[in-house]
Every structure is written in C-alpha cells, then in structure tokens.
Amino acid sequence: MKKTKIFLRKIYVLVLILSAALLSACSADPSDEAEKYVVLIGEDSEITEKLSDIDLLVIDAEYFSKNDIARLRENGIREIYSYINIGSIESFRSYDTDFEKYTLGAYENWPEEKWIDVSAPEWQACTASRVDALVQKGVDGFFVDNTDVYYNYPQESIYDGILTILDYMDHTGRKIMINGGDCFVKKYLTTEKNVLIDGVNQENVFTAYDFSKDIYTKNDQSTREYYTEYLDLAMSHGCTAYTLEYATDPTIRRQAAAYAGKHGYICYISDNIGLCLGR
Template structure:
C-alpha cells in the first residue's frame, strides 16, 4: 500500500512538471496577479490545445486560421497579437521574391532576412494586405517587428514609410506594440502629437544572447541601463512596457523577472531564441 501511494505521488509530481513545461518557454513576473504575457512566434497551430489562461499571447498568425484564433479564445487567451515584420523581408514568406528589388542590405545574424525599403508604395501595399488578412482572422493587435530599419537607414523617407504602415494598422482599431526599434520609437514619441502605438517590447534588457556561441547570459550594465531608460521613456509617454528575455539558467530567469517587476515592465522569459515551447 505504501508503495502504491508513493507511486501515485510520483505520477502526480510528473504530471505537474510536464504541465509546467508546456509554458516553460515564457513566464511572467514574480507576482501571481501580474499579467501573463507569452511570446510564441516560432510555434504553429498545434499549440492551440496546449495553452490556456493567458492575458496576452503573441503568435505569428499568418500560419493560424480564423478557427485556430477562435479556439485559443475558447481556451482562455484574453488577447492575441500577431507578429508582423514590416522592416525586413524573410525568405520563407510566400511573397519574398516579389520584393527583392526593394531590399536594402543584409540583416546581421539573420541570414534568411534582408532589410527592405519601407518607403516603397508596393511594400506598403503588401503590409496593408497582410494587416487586413490578420484582422479577418480576429487578432486583437500587432507585434510590429523591425522598425529598426530606421536605425540602419536613418532617412526621412524610411521614417515616413514606417508611419504610413502604422497609420494603416491604427485605422483597423487594433492595438499596436513595437518590438525593438528604440531609435524609431524615441523620435516618434518625441515628434508626433498623435501617438498610435499602445506598447513597446524590448528584447534582452536584463539578459543577453550570443549568436556566435549560441549561449544565454546576462547583459552588461551599460546596455541594461540604456534599455531601462528607453522603456521608462516610453512609459512616460503612455506606452505599456514589455520585455522579452532569453535565459535557460533558473537563477537568471528569476533575476530577469524580478528586474522587470521592479521597473513595472510586463515580462516574458523564453528558454530559446526560436520562441517555441521547447528547444
């Protein structure tokens, strides 16, 4: 009988561990009442049945159907944002070859991507079409990536091109979160009277990822302070601040979560740069 009880206890513990592992890719801050924010843009619709009770989930909804989005809501996902890349083109997208002539240069550390001229009307029309498709699927907002194109190509035409795309998104009534893009965002929040963005997300505020060695570590103090100042600046202009950290060591994950909570950031901690549930 004792052996049976012990076996049952072991099974229960294993079930608990496996259930927790499904969300090991990301975790919110240290408070139970904190918003549960999870970024899984590396996942496909198979995750639909694995997720529940999340305040804000970011996926690449290009690969999800309208029914998939509805199913996520049924599972208790309160808000669903879709990843959308507006500043570079990825060679695995169906439309990549149509815009090769608008590319500006190589994207460091991401060989499948090239920076693109966001001032080109043809690219803006493509972005608008993708926005429309995502709206039809039922997403609540956009996780807008690669406005860093303005940092790499700091021209007024590039800045205005980003604004044109954001303005189109805003007219859909969906929320807008900018991922990275601190150079663009700081100018935007300073110069524009009508702020269209609702939040900013910054990767690797507390943590760091070494592409050359494929290692996860802690950011240096100066970089950490720079991004902290940036997020605080965004918050002072009415934006919600999110952080996306990458760490595999439990102690570093806890430190990153504590750091975010201390500064009032909503934090997701992933154990892999691919933003999947498992490596």
C-alpha cells in the same frame, strides 16, 4: 517558564514557516507568471490546444486560421497579437521574391532576412494586405517587428514609410506594440503629436544572447541601463512596457523577472531564441 518555552517554540515554528515561504517565492520559476504575457512566434497552430489562461499571447497568426484564433479564445486567451514584420523580408514567406528589388542590405545574424525599403508604395500595399488578412482572422493587435530599419537606414523617407504603415494599422482599430526599434520609437514619441502605439517590447534588457557562441547570458550594466531609460521614456508617453528575455539558467531567469517587476515592465522569459514552446 513552561509558558515561555511554548511561546518561544511557536515563534520559532512561525519563523521557519515564513522563511520557507520566502525561499519558495524567491526560487519560483518566472514561467509561473507566464500567463500574463507569452510570446510564441516560432510556433504554428499545433499549439492551439496546449495553451490556456493567458492575458496576452503573441503568435505569428499567418500560420493560424480564423478557427484557431477562435479556439484560443475559448481556451482562455484574453488578447491575441500577431507578429508582423514590416522592416525586412524573410525568405520563408510566400511573397519574398516579389520584393527582392526593394531590399536594402543583409540582416546581421539572420541570414534568411534582408532589410527592405519601407517607403516603397508596393511594400506598403503588401503590408496593408497582410494587416487586413490578420484582422479577418480576429487578432486584437500587432506585434510590429523591424522598425529598426530606421536605425540602419536613418532617412526621412524610411521614417515616413514606417509612419504610413502604422497609420494603416491604427485605422483597423487594433492595438499596436513595437518590438525593439528604439531609434525610431524615441523620435516618434518625442516629435509626433498623435501617438498611435499602445506598447513597446524590448528584447534582451537584462539578458543577452551571444550568436557567435550560441550561449545565453546577462547583459552588461550600460546596455541594461540604456534599455531601461528607453522603456521608461515609452511609459512616460503612456505606452505599456514589455520585455522579452532569453535565459536557460534558473538564477538568471529569476533575476530578469525581478528586474522587470521592479521597473514595472511586463516580462516573458523564453528558454530559446526561436520562441517555441520549450526547446
């Protein structure tokens, strides 16, 4: 009887240990996995010494020097992609006023931006020049934003304009990740013979941000399923799928990370839409 009690006591202790370990794993902050993929396009070179041991970092390299990029590598950043906006112009960029005549309309929720005609040779030349400058700084790839211009202006000239820009990027030998742009990407993957993009990133798959109320919440099921189908399509064409979620609630952050893991997506969860290092 004494041996039985000792055996049962050991089993009980083991169960407690396993339960604690499981609880710890389930309650872990998703940021613990952030070293795989980090998006900080709202930051500048001041964060260079604050980052280390990251598989893929996305920054706006316009605000980083060649030496900054080299320093990030020394700190253990294995791949560095630069944000590049090809489908709209932003009022805070130095070249903004040069292309006002090519703008197409207002950009909802982002008053500092306007959609731009990507078929304009002058805009394509400007984008090529920006690509060259980023290559000279030593980036490994491009985080291409606002191919959604094709969703808002679904014309063949707009589609072909995006293709022209992507083709130029591809010839630099750098990798290409498309952020959003599901309307363009779905057509691109299903109609083009040569797929130039390496990955797709989708914001707000599991989470949502309400601009009118300035709150972070969860997406409805139908929206979640739509983006999941989209990312699965991209993966079926050989693209790596990334998700960029926005959440401050720990429970929602854990749920978003679990959802991405379940579907094979590489996920980064930010606590602010400015994509800065902490609010």
